[in-house]
Amino acid sequence: MQIVDGEIIVYRLFDFAYEADLVRAEEIWRLHTGATSARKTLRATSPKAISYDVPPLVLPLEPVRLALADGEVTATATARLYDFGVLTIAFSVTAGGCNWEGFTARLNAVDDAIGPGSPHAVWSRLNAELHEVLGPALTRPARSILQEDYLVGVVRAFDIPITAAALLERCDLVPLLSGEQRTLSDGARADLLRKRFSYYTDDLAVLTWDRAFIYEPRGDSDVLDVIEVANAQLLEMRYYDELLDDELPSMYDLVEKTHRIGGLLSSRRFASLARRLYTLVAEVTELTEKVDNALQVTEDVYLARIYTAALDLFRVSTVSAAVDRKLAIIRDTYAALYEEASSGRAAAMEFIIVILILAEVLLALLRH
Numbered sequence: 001m002q003i004v005d006g007e008i009i010v011y012r013l014f015d016f017a018y019e020a021d022l023v024r025a026e027e028i029w030r031l032h033t034g035a036t037s038a039r040k041t042l043r044a045t046s047p048k049a050i051s052y053d054v055p056p057l058v059l060p061l062e063p064v065r066l067a068l069a070d071g072e073v074t075a076t077a078t079a080r081l082y083d084f085g086v087l088t089i090a091f092s093v094t095a096g097g098c099n100w101e102g103f104t105a106r107l108n109a110v111d112d113a114i115g116p117g118s119p120h121a122v123w124s125r126l127n128a129e130l131h132e133v134l135g136p137a138l139t140r141p142a143r144s145i146l147q148e149d150y151l152v153g154v155v156r157a158f159d160i161p162i163t164a165a166a167l168l169e170r171c172d173l174v175p176l177l178s179g180e181q182r183t184l185s186d187g188a189r190a191d192l193l194r195k196r197f198s199y200y201t202d203d204l205a206v207l208t209w210d211r212a213f214i215y216e217p218r219g220d221s222d223v224l225d226v227i228e229v230a231n232a233q234l235l236e237m238r239y240y241d242e243l244l245d246d247e248l249p250s251m252y253d254l255v256e257k258t259h260r261i262g263g264l265l266s267s268r269r270f271a272s273l274a275r276r277l278y279t280l281v282a283e284v285t286e287l288t289e290k291v292d293n294a295l296q297v298t299e300d301v302y303l304a305r306i307y308t309a310a311l312d313l314f315r316v317s318t319v320s321a322a323v324d325r326k327l328a329i330i331r332d333t334y335a336a337l338y339e340e341a342s343s344g345r346a347a348a349m350e351f352i353i354v355i356l357i358l359a360e361v362l363l364a365l366l367r368h
Contacts, residue, residue, distance in 0.1 A: 020081050
């Protein structure tokens, strides 16, 4: 059974900025390169069923030559910029005219060359170049080392018509999904194939933590787009989780330092610290809500199932819950600081009133 039309896609997602002005970025890209850009849309799904909250900006890049184990290939390259500051760079390598074993070997060769965890210089080079070009459209550009990777094998046509059930019987997906050469146990094989989905009899999507296989004879890319959004959400939630991890110890140190200083001016210091924490909570809450709402799913049950499965596989809800817990700690600290500042101001007012009463009494005594 030969693959007539297939490709291997490698994604790498970067924490690119705090926010991105996509309209400004689109204008900058057109002026800088003369190339047209576009907003990403889901091709096969009604906007009423599922849609982007803010469609990401798609930027065409120059093709890249890649050295694989079986020779050099040319990979098409694209970038996508999300308004919440995530940049995706994707390379696509064609993989037609081979059998299933050849397709699996080509995917693993691409993985070795530029796949997840690969230090290939092309990733950092393109990231730096896009930072330089799009800088004016970015709020607080980031040079974070935080990244996410994903590898997808896509087949659009075999040399014979085949159903999803027959494909699972005739092709061993496990070496492709695992990257392992040795035979896996029955339990490991079952776990790899657990997240598989079909809408028609002749399409198939199988998801794992860092790889996926998609058989889509109609050429739709919506499943790919949904998986990418889930990865983008994971990356941003990881960023805020690490940000709050760094913030909590410094917050405790500042609170302790303010307590030690004491005095009549401590209430002002408590109020200033409370305002800082409130600003942090407001910023993180605003951006996490934007990330949570990146994809609006209403009526499309099939894509909703794949999206939910991807979020579950990537443990997005676990990281999001950790962010919420840390935000709750900061909110409670803010409330306590605000209350302490209010108590300090009240104590200062009582002290001033007592001083004024004493002054009034002393003045009265002096007059008599």
